[in-house]
Amino acid sequence: MINQQQTVLIWCMCLCLLLQACVPSPPVNQTQNPLITVPKTYPEYSRQSPRLSDSSKTQQSNSTADKNWQDFFTDKHLNTLIKTALEHNQELKILEQEIQIANNDIIARQGKYYPKLRGGFSYQVEKFGEFTSEGAGDAATEFLPVPTVPTVLHNHQAGLLTTWEIDIWKKLRNATRSAYYRYLASIEVKKFMVTHLVAEIATTYYELIALDNQLQIVTQFIHTLKRAQEVANIQKSSARTTSLAVKRFEAEVFKNQSRIYKIKQEIIIHENKLNALVGRFPQQVTRSPKQLDELIPKEFKTGVPFRLLENRPDVKRSSLELMASKIDIEVAKARFLPSLGIEAGTGYEAFSGQYFITPESIFYNMAANVTLPLLNRQAIKAAYFTANNKQIQSIYNYNLTVLNAYKEVANQLATINNLNKTYQLRLKQVKVLTESVDIANMLFQAARVDYLESLLTQRDLLEAQIELVEIKRDQFTAYIALYKALGGGWRDNARVNC
Structure with missing residues (x-):
């Protein structure tokens, strides 16, 4: 009969273990690796622009995206601003x-799969009533080296206690690996x-030069x-024109003088923005005195999408978070399986400090325990x-990050291509308008054209020159x-071994 009961007990335990092994299977999402x-x-676009080249047939190390910002930006004032920003x-x-x-978090998780050792000391005073089972038992017990157990019992205890959860299913180690991948993601x-800070500083810097x-x-x-106003005054004195021409030129001067203060205000705003990005209070920003059209970007090699997208920090972060989420599944799956723990302790214990x-x-004591969830496993x-x-x-x-990364590159390639074509046409416009202004001034001085034609021609040249600077600024922003x-x-130099 006893053997039969033992057999039933063993079969029940095996059945429980079998049930624990049946981990529920959620629906699997078959998703292709987005990089493929x-x-x-x-x-x-990269082949249509004169300053862009497709380096897909070259090695990755030849692409411009592999250059660090110190090599990509050659302006010493800009590099100083970036260095200061990275520090402050x-x-x-x-x-x-x-x-x-x-x-x-990694350190904390690593400590969970090592034994824990604690030490302690306790002191306790206890007295049982004489008419209780404990009190009567102590009074009748002979206890060497004293005749009987003391009525008032002083218990002194000091010792060490260790606990250890044995990671038989790698639950704790997988949790550490997951934390490690999230550390790399951070x-x-x-x-x-x-990357964004460097780009924002560089963009603001060239916007500031454009305002200059x-x-x-x-x-x-x-x-x-x-x-031109002086010429109009001379012509007025000789009755070759009216005071209307003088007033129109004078009004145009006042208009553009007020425009100067508007530009100066924009300069202050951009300087303060740069100072905030750098991490300092508002002050004058030292910058290049060159014209924006003299700062021509070098030839830009786009490289291979498959490799360059992997170098983007946001893509690598999404990849690491994906790897961590895969390991989290293994950690969650291990919670369905039995866990094995060991507890042990040793020390001194006596009712008197003398002994x-x-x-x-x-x-000393030692125990091993195996626990597993049987009922109510909903959590x-x-x-x-x-x-x-x-x-x-x-x-x-991850899919969305890669898609956005490729989209951003494609958009900027198109922007650079269109801006280059726009700049060439605007440059021709400025050249033609400059010649037109010279002709209009000569004709106006000779009183062969009305003042209005000279004024409008000069105004058109001003707007064309302003727009040309803005296009050049947009080119730098696009690069x-x-x-x-x-x-x-x-570069992809992070180690992911754990």
Whole structure:
């Protein structure tokens, strides 16, 4: 009969283990690796622009996106601003603390799969009533080296206690690996922030130079108007024109003088923006005195989409988060399986300090326990399903990140191509209008044309010159945005072994 009961008990235990092995299977989402679907080359825009080249037939190391910002930006004043920003920008300091927090999480998870050792000391006073089973038993017990157990019992205890959860299913180690991948992802977040910060500083810097150029153009235009106004005064004195011409030129001077203050205000706003990005209070920003059209970007090699998109920090971050979500599924799955723990302790325990540190007062214990969930497993089921859903979410996020990365590159290639064509046409327009202004001034001085034709021609030249500077500014902005879209100079040198 006893053997039969033991057999039934063993079969029940085996059945429980079998039930635990049956982990529920959520629906599997078959998603192709998004990098495989990326086109092999970028759109034809890179071949149509004279300053863009397709380096798909060259090695990745030859692409411009592999250059760090020190090599890509050659302006010494701009490089000084970027270096200062990387040292003092407050948002980067916050991200550095996020990285440290992620690293601390790894340390905490690593400590879970090592034995824990605690030490302690306790003192307890206890007295049982004489008419209780404990009190009567103690009074009748002979206890060497004293005749009887003391009525008031003083218990002294000191010792060590260790607990250890044996990671037989790699649940704890997988949790550490997941934390490690998220730590690497936090590093990519900082890289992504650095890329955006460098691009924003460079864009604002060239916008500031463009405003300086516009200020020079308007100032020169005012001088030209004043000379035309002097000519109109001379012609008025000789009755070759009326006072209307003088007043129109004078009004145009006042109009553009007010425009100067508007440009100066924009300069102050951009300087303050740069100072805020750098992490300092408002002050004058040292910048290049050159004209914007003298700062010609070097030849830009776009490289291969499959490789360059992997160098983007946001793509690498999404990839690392996807890897972490896959490991989280294994961690959640291990919660359905039995867990094995070991507890042990040793030390000294005695009712009197006189006998505390003696061989007879030594105690020790050791126990092993196996626990597994049997009933009401809804919580761990929900956690397992959530881990699967987060993995699918990470896949979609990875797809979206790669798609947006390729889209950004394609958009900037088209922008650069169209801006280059626009700039060439505007340059021809400025050249023609400059010749027209010279002709109009000569004819106006000879009183062969009305003042209005001279004024309108000069005004058209001013607007064309302003627009030419804006187009050149937009070209620099597009090149910077393309550099950022291609990865911003970050190479895939992070180690992911754990």
